[in-house]
Amino acid sequence: MTRIPARTFAAALVAALAGCSQQPTSLTRAGLEKIDHIIVIYAENRSFDNLYGLFPGANGIANATPAQYTQIDNDGKPLPYLPPVWKGRDPDPAFPRNLPNKPFRIDAPPINLPLSVATRDLIHKFYPQQEQIDGGKNDRFAAVSDAGGLVMGYYDGSKLPLWKWAQEYTLADNFFMGAFGDSYLNHFWLVCACTPTDPGVPAVQRAQLDSRGWLKRKPESPASALDGPAVFVAGDYSPDGYSLTTAQPGWQPSRTPPAKGGDPRFADPSIHTTPPQTAKTIGDTLSAKHISWVWYAGAWNEALRDGMQDPAAPRQVIYNTAKDSPNFVVHHQPFNYFARFAPGTRDREEHLKDYADLVAAIDKGELPQVAFYKPQGSLNEHPGYADVLSGDIHIAELVTRIRASTLWKSTAIIITYDENGGFWDHVPPPPGDRWGPGVRVPAIIISPYARRGFVDHTQYDTTSILRLITRRYGLEPLPGVRSAMGDLTAAFDFSQ
Secondary structure (H helix, E strand, O other), X not given: OOOOOHHHHHHHHHHHHHHHHOOOOHHHHHHHOOOOEEEEEEEOOOOHHHHHOOXXXXXXXXXXXXXXXXXXXXXXOEOOOOOOOEEOOEEOOOOOOOOOOOOEEOOOOOOOOOOOOOOOOOOOOHHHHHHHHHHHOOOOHHHHOOOHHHHHEEOOHHHOHHHHHHHHOEEEOOEEOOOOOOHHHHHHHHHOOOOOEOOOOOHHHEOOEOOOXXXXXXXXXXXXXXXXXXXXXXXXXXXXOEEOXXXXXXXXXXXXXXXXXXXXXXXXXXXXXXXXXXXXOHHHHHHHOOOOEEEEEOOHHHHHHHHXXXXXXOOOOEOOOOOOOOOEOHHHOHHHHEHHHOOOOHHHHHHEEEHHHHHHHHHHOOOOOEEEEEOXXXXXXXOOOOOHHHHHHHHHHHHHHHHOOOOHHHEEEEEEEOOOOOOOOOOOOOOOOOOOOOOEOOEEEEOOOEOOOXXXXXXXXXXXXXXXXXXXXXXXXXXXXOOXXXXXXXXXXXXX
């Protein structure tokens, strides 16, 4: 008789029970009909442990074993201490050297950086993240990161407004980002559970991988993570022509300006941009069933005007991190890459709108049945150009506004983060497919029907949001959605 290891059996049992909790029932179907509005708020770049690792009742940092947090060097041996926090190629003098090889508080001595202060950005790319995960061991985050030991940093998030909402309603502590890598790809996975294609990209820009499927390093890359951050070859496109990171759309808003004397709504055609995408999105399936929906973006109207300026004019809004700029981030706008939403189309006018339109719709009680909201860059919590606290306050104020509106009694709000931002998390991602899922991220479910004071351990990923929307409105399922992931209904109690 074959003996099943206890850990394997326990994992299988948990997965089986989670699957049972997701089986359709007449009670759940009737309950879902009480929800007339689903609002998805998509913040930026935080692993679960980075913000909610100290949340009571959650699978947090206290549960991490030495095997789950000990970081290894490029030679596979444990690091004697964490690499420096890098500032370029040199250690950042603002951070102490030789931090112990384990998680540490960013907002406590000896670092004392509060949630109101932005840290530097950290690498969070498609291929490097897979190396960081290292088959589920999560032990190469520090060695791969261009930020060195910062990847192991976390906060006490208990003073955050959204923490309070999570305490009152439901926090999902087993929710994973849909795809490996960065925001660009994970925004596609939110709306289509798909990866954009760019078959014409030159071979020189396509990734070169080693026998493990990891991105090759350049000859000058240091032998040890203690001597400097890794230096990789190009990895923005897969060898077979998938676009994996921060490419630009062929129309405004775009980092690519319009051509001199050309149609200002479009990017300069002489500069390579992502070709218009044609995969089916959740927008397509919603529209096919005549379900109203809108993607709202902070500073959308300003960015449209900014993008249509003379190409020689400096951008005031798009990718502008100046203190007085909203910092509109183009690659956080997935529908703007699809042919169906090109300039001049009816779908663009109906479905891509500004944050001010969202506020007006809430106040009038006229919100569409499905609403996505992407905060502007200065309020999205992204390391490097935004702090955590400002964005958290902004989102919490929006939730408060919704709860005070006439919409509240029939609304479900899902707040999550597009990806981990390069930060470590101790929970290994579940098996998936070529594209993900990636690292665990926070997710909060708020509704009159959400379970109260509940930590939901059901296994989810970003495509679970699509599963919930699809199930509620009887839509055609998108092919990339992972059926092994829950559909978020375990977070609700419709008997309330």
